[in-house]
Amino acid sequence: MSLSQLYAPIAEDMKALDAVIRDRLYSDVVLIRQVAEYIIGSGGKRLRPAMVLFTAGAAGYQGSNHRELAAVVEFIHTATLLHDDVVDESDLRRGNKTANAMFGNAASVLVGDFLYSRAFQMMVGVQNMRVMQVLADATNVIAEGEVLQLLNCHNADVEVEDYLRVIRYKTAKLFEAAARLGAILGGLSAEKEEQVAAFGMHIGTAFQLIDDVLDYSGDEADTGKHIGDDLAEGKPTLPLIHVMKHGSPEHAACVRSAIENGGRDDFAAVLTAIRASGAIEATRKVAEAEAQLALDALEALPPSVFKDSLVELSKFAVARKY
Numbered sequence: 001m002s003l004s005q006l007y008a009p010i011a012e013d014m015k016a017l018d019a020v021i022r023d024r025l026y027s028d029v030v031l032i033r034q035v036a037e038y039i040i041g042s043g044g045k046r047l048r049p050a051m052v053l054f055t056a057g058a059a060g061y062q063g064s065n066h067r068e069l070a071a072v073v074e075f076i077h078t079a080t081l082l083h084d085d086v087v088d089e090s091d092l093r094r095g096n097k098t099a100n101a102m103f104g105n106a107a108s109v110l111v112g113d114f115l116y117s118r119a120f121q122m123m124v125g126v127q128n129m130r131v132m133q134v135l136a137d138a139t140n141v142i143a144e145g146e147v148l149q150l151l152n153c154h155n156a157d158v159e160v161e162d163y164l165r166v167i168r169y170k171t172a173k174l175f176e177a178a179a180r181l182g183a184i185l186g187g188l189s190a191e192k193e194e195q196v197a198a199f200g201m202h203i204g205t206a207f208q209l210i211d212d213v214l215d216y217s218g219d220e221a222d223t224g225k226h227i228g229d230d231l232a233e234g235k236p237t238l239p240l241i242h243v244m245k246h247g248s249p250e251h252a253a254c255v256r257s258a259i260e261n262g263g264r265d266d267f268a269a270v271l272t273a274i275r276a277s278g279a280i281e282a283t284r285k286v287a288e289a290e291a292q293l294a295l296d297a298l299e300a301l302p303p304s305v306f307k308d309s310l311v312e313l314s315k316f317a318v319a320r321k322y
Contacts, residue, residue: 006313008309035082042096046074048073052070057182057305058186069131073181076119086105087150160238202290203314240259240279247273254273288318
């Protein structure tokens, strides 16, 4: 199922979301408008804001605050992308030049700050302290995840649990928060809210694990970014950790050296090691297990077209090629 088919039940909300984003992006400072519109308009799956819309619908919410909060989630995500690309010195995202490549590092960092602060202005407008708590906590945890990832760069001794912690913080936390927001808006019980939040966390983890897979098996035309970027930055992602744990001594040594030194010089040899050790398949299995845990958590929600879409979203998270 394509994303456009998947989003059919929330098509009206997604259209309204675009209008909210455009309206809230406005600033009297021209450069802020240019950079923000460039990154927002350059594509993206909009999975995180869609999560807010789907879970709100599945929880029976009838108001309009879910659109505002979906935009908040997208702004927070976009701010992290702007900052990530500066830290990682990336020059390609979604098939386009990154904002830092187009406008410079300083502009990217400062516009990211603008998006964070605009997001907090918007969440205040919803006038729900629980919503503010969830988003404030999530933003803080995401920042911790970014720092953890930075500390892990070029560290070939990272354990699987350490890496999964980075994923939970850096990527899955915003998915979790997005799902939780819909549950809060719909007035679900505390127990069901936790189950819906767990759905988001597991989907976010599966999503990042598939990103790890695609960094060594994807097509640049599909993924919209350079293959091997993680290796170039010395990031010990799960496929690489698998090789060091289960590959031959020669392959493990090759991967260890590549992580410690960074760059792309050893990419072909690392790719050979990944394929020989079954690291891609092993990482996919972990992602599939996370997606199944997400499906199990959906038992908290009553039957609806929105719940059906969340089921399809679980399948998309692990089957996608971009």
